[in-house]
Amino acid sequence: DNHELVEPDNHELVEPGNHKLIEPDNHKLVSEFKDYLKFEKMLSSNTVNSYIRDMVIFFNYAESKKINVLSITYEEILDLLKNFHEKYSESTISRLLSSIRSFYRFALKNDFIKYNPFYEIKNPRKPYSLFKILDEKEVQNFLENIPYASKLQLRDRAMMELLYSSGLRVSEIVNLKLNDIDYENSMLRFIGKGNKERIVPVGKTSQKFLSSYIKAARPKIHPKNENKRSNDYVFLNKNGGRLSRQGFWKILKSYEKKINPEKNIYPHLFRHSFATHMLQNGADLRLVQELLGHSNISTTQIYTNINKDFIRESFIKNHPRNKKNR
CATH class of the missing domain: 1.10.443.10 (Intergrase catalytic core)
Structure with missing residues (x-):
């Protein structure tokens, strides 16, 4: 996924770290994912912060539903997608799924999981929309x-x-x-x-x-x-x-x-x-x-x-x- 090509929804107005993860194990996972993005993928700080904000949204949802992210089921993913569609625009959902897939690729690479549960989850299809401009x-x-x-x-x-x-x-x-x-x-x-x-x-x-x-x-x-x-x-x-x-x-x-x-x-x-x-x-x-x-x-x-x-x-x-x- 090319995360940098997805237009953030007013992320410029949001400071990273507005939410705290409840579970220490989840906090550790996100922290390790952040280090992976910074030092292995060599992404800019703004892009890393964008990923982490998305991870906070995902992990907050998982904790509210008592979901173990490392053993999430297909049914739980469907419930997550339903929640996303009720709350977010299609472009935001696309960005969130891009971040989540990246997290699970990281987890797979580090042997935290045996397969990527989001591998076949596609971004929502949306009609092509033109950029707005000023003349x-x-x-x-x-x-x-x-x-x-x-x-x-x-x-x-x-x-x-x-x-x-x-x-x-x-x-x-x-x-x-x-x-x-x-x-x-x-x-x-x-x-x-x-x-x-x-x-x-x-x-x-x-x-x-x-x-x-x-x-x-x-x-x-x-x-x-x-x-x-x-x-x-x-x-x-x-x-x-x-x-x-x-x-x-x-x-x-x-x-x-x-x-x-x-x-x-x-x-x-x-x-x-x-x-x-x-x-x-x-x-x-x-x-x-x-x-x-x-x-x-x-x-x-x-x-x-x-x-x-x-x-x-x-x-x-x-x-x-x-x-x-x-």
């Missing part, structure tokens, strides 16, 4: 209505401009460091999802606000003369520490209420819009794949399905048999 005017309206008079407003404008300009993930924004910025070549160089190095360009408007923030606003948020631990992250919270993913979400939602309360604005919406607008304006699919940091081009190809009118217009415009007077 270019909506993006422009949102960004240009973010004020930049105060130090925190300038930080916010710089973050939001960068989010769309470079198609970044929230984790990449909040983990961006000062030495990741190449001002001379207008590029960012950093470690993205899956611990992969990414190099992405920064547009002129975004670079203008980023430079202004770093020169004029950031020193006021994190004064050098204060006796604080050195902080080389670009985007800081109001207290001078690194801005968290939850903090970024709250800031974005505050502007949603002021600028576009009718729309559900979330960080990945700008990434989807970035990719779609790049393709609509003639960018090569392989280039967009590289900019987004997708390991598989099939993930990037999803964006070609978003705007059917655009695809039809491009076909009419570019197919040689559709061109007149050629």
